[in-house]
Amino acid sequence: MTPATEPRNPARTLPDLCVRCATCMAVCPVARVTPRFPGPKQAGPGAQRFRSAAEASVDDWIELCTACRLCDTACPAGVPISELNLLAKAKFLDERGRGLRDWLLVRSDLFGELAARYSRFVNPLLQNRTVRWLLDRTLAIDRRRMLPPYEYPTFRKWFADRQAPESAGRPRIAYFHGCFTNTNEVDVGKAAVALLEAAGFTVTVPPQRCCGIPRLGVGDLRGAREMGQRNLSLLLPTVREGTDLVFSSTSCGMMLRHEYGPLLNLPGAQELAVRLFDICEFLVRRQEENDAAVRFKPLPRKVAYFTPCHLRALNIGLPALELLRLVPGVEVAMLDTECCGLGGLYGFRKEKYPISEEIGKGLKKEVGRLDPDTIVTDCEGCRMQLRALTGREVLHPVQLLRDALAEG
Amino acid sequence: MKRWDLIVIGTGLAGLTAARTAAEAGARVLVVGRGIGSLALFGNSIDVLGEVPPGVNLDAGVSDWIGTHPGHPYARTGWEGIAEALVAFQELFPSPYRFVAAGLTNSLVPTGTGTLRPTYLLPITMRAGAGLVAEETLVVGFRGFKDFQGDTVSLHLKCRGVNISLPRYGLEGLTALALARLMDEEPFRKSLGEAIRGQKAGEKRIGLPAILGLCDPAAVLEDLEGVIGARVFEIPMLPPSIPGLRIFNRFRERLIAKGATFLMGNPVTGVTVKGGRCEGIRVCNPPLETEYRAEQYILATGRFLGGGLWAEMDRIVEPVFHLPVSQPAGRGDWFRERFFQPEAHPIHAAGIATDRSLRPSGEGGAPLLTNVRVAGSILANHQSIEEHSREGIAIATGYRAAQEALKA
Secondary structure, X not given: OEEOOXXXXXXXXXXXXXXXXXXXXXXXXXXXXXOOOOOHHHHHHHHHOOOOOOOOOOOHHHHHOOOOOHHHHHOOXXXXXXXXXXXXXXXXXXXXXXXXXXXXXXOHHHHHHHHHHOHHHHHHHHHOHHHHHHHHHHHOEOOOOOOOOOOOOOHHHHHHHOOOOOOOOOOEEEEEOHHHHHHOOHHHHHHHHHHHHHOOOEEEOOOOOOOOHHHHHOOOHHHXXXXXXXXHHHHHHHHHOOOEEEEOOHHHHHHHHHHOOOOOOOOOHHHXXXXXXXXXXXXXXXXXXXXXXXXXXXXXXXEEEEOOHHHHHHOOOOXXXXXXXXXXXXXXXXXXXXXXXXXXXXXXEOOOHHHHHHHHHHHHHHHHHHOOOEEEEOOHHHHHHHHHHHOOOEEOHHHHHHHOEOOO | OOEEEEEXXXXXXXXXXXXXXXHHOOOOEEEEEOOOOOHHHHOOOEOOOOOOOOOOOHHHHHHHHHHHOOOOOHHHHHHHHHHHHHHHHHHOOOOOOOEEOOOOOOEEEEOOOOXXXXXXXXXXXXXXXXXXXXXXXXXXXXXXXXXXXXXXXXXXXXXXXXXXXXXXXXXXXXXXHHHHHHHOOHHHHHHHHHHHHHHOOOOOEEXXXXXXXXXXXXXXXXXXXXXXXXXXXXXXXOXXXXXXXXXXXXXXXXXXXXXXXXXXXXXXXXXXXXXXXXXXXXXXXXXXXXXXXXXXXXXXXXXXXXXXXXXOOOOEEOOOOOOOOEOOOXXXXXXXXXXXXXXXXXXXXXXXXXXXXXXXXXXXXXXXXXXXXEOHHHEOOOOHHHHOOXXXXXXXXXXXXXXXXXXX
């Protein structure tokens, strides 16, 4: 991969690129379930023609965009629809203010370590009906939304404390685990490390912070930029010494790879982006360069694979699916439904929960139809939503691949 | 970096047909689309050559017509090539949601403006609209649904029309996708069927906007016909096209099952050509540009709306390979005097000229690129709007281009 030679032309926010063909209306998950959101065509380039920096926002429905970016992947004219929505949402929320709930939700990285340390006390509280009722009433965090439990030791602690394997002569690879792997799904990180080591690498875990995508979700561009700057200063030394960086969360990856540069304009973003890979994308590439890179043993399992929206936005195909097909005995069916409906923190908000749940309905039905042993998807948000919708086991592809690693 | 057997640029019907033909023959296929492709806009039924009047056998009609149009894309495939490709297309849609013809001849079906147009293959959801009798037909629209004007359709068809609403479901302001999604729910379509039955005054056929479900349109049709007690048909309407999305989804499902990879949402920003061969294409997802390489390439980027052709002030260009475009001498010759003149506008015959195996050709007919083939509406010397040949050209040349590429 190389840096793009020319910046996107013409001006990124130019609404007149839109020819009003309505293709985006075919994929928008929100417009499909509620008439309150006019859909990407109208909310993005349509309304943009009437927006002025000097005047107050009038379109409060802009908040209903989940930033899934499916409209961008469908548009034949190259209109940056989701970006127009995001900028409008940022302006609207700057004017209206964001409140305590948003302040807390986007900072879950700050208290995540602490919550994990005391997960024995925190987790029962998160499941407690009264606590959830209180969160619902005081912070408008919907009580029907399952709150993910914390885990201890965290991924970082596990990684620091473990007996690292022999590393002499092996190339290095750095791992961006993201907040959720660190404190809520430690096994995803363990599986990522096991796979990368099986592929012949020495894994390092550079210091890192929240990628900042929750802040983009509430249109907090300044906050997102701050998180981006911090991460760049923490991660650039690794890539500058020639080490590639992989991520296992497609949302963190999308943020690091495609928002730090084009949207947030952070210096060094492109330098990071050219050395940053989705873990499955990286392993597929390794597999092609070296036939014996990773060997899998048979694992008889009926798997349903779901494509996260941000994986679609990364536009790297379906590398996890390619890897799963290398495992003898794994039978993969596609959950070909667009968007799980969680939209990150979107689905936690009381006023948006019904939309989130309604979008997820189609997916729930599809899971019921396929009746798989295991559901697999690359994004923690989709996993949360799929667990809530179906009550089934939902894994990151690397967890299943780790289970299928041949000995030795 | 992985080398593909075939890269198809374009996700319309031509590109998808080419990709599927190659993938089913065992080729490793990469499909690159700037957006979702033209099926989301106006894929409804399959036109082959509307110039052949209903009642006249299409094989003889098309063969005769090729004789008088030696430069037409159909001259590259002949009727045999068209017929073989259409059979392959029909095989992709097994019962119950099939594509059928009224014998080997065109039918006249109603459009969203209430005119009649000739077409060849119809999805079963449109079959009852063929050869309709005005006195026996009722057109049903939805109150507040902007994309389908039932009154206009019934006025022009000279049949009775009604607009209905189902207060319980709050249909006002819903999009086509939202309606299609509701149709997939059995209780909704049964209530709708009952409401329509209440409006029926002995009509034997009921026309509805083309929203009869995305997942299981055959079941929607069967239920509606059962409850209403009349035959039901879909009438195409403004984009996005639900029947087109069904076609797209089916192709994508099959292609992914056959191991093809889809990249959607970013343009091809450059190609590497050496010694008359394409060696790679570059896809830009800012801030990155990625190169993909294959043995063979198929260009199926469509015309002006899909970005396959680009009109500058004084000439028409092809922006991916910068191929010469067969076109009128100057801008003054692009259009006829009046927009709605019966004769075709010369600009619509502009496109890429090819040799017999669909390789782009320059003056004298020699191929310019030996491993690139061109398929679909971007080809020169057709007037698909007036001829009603759009889908036939896409399917026949997409199929042939893949066969030629595999042979090479």
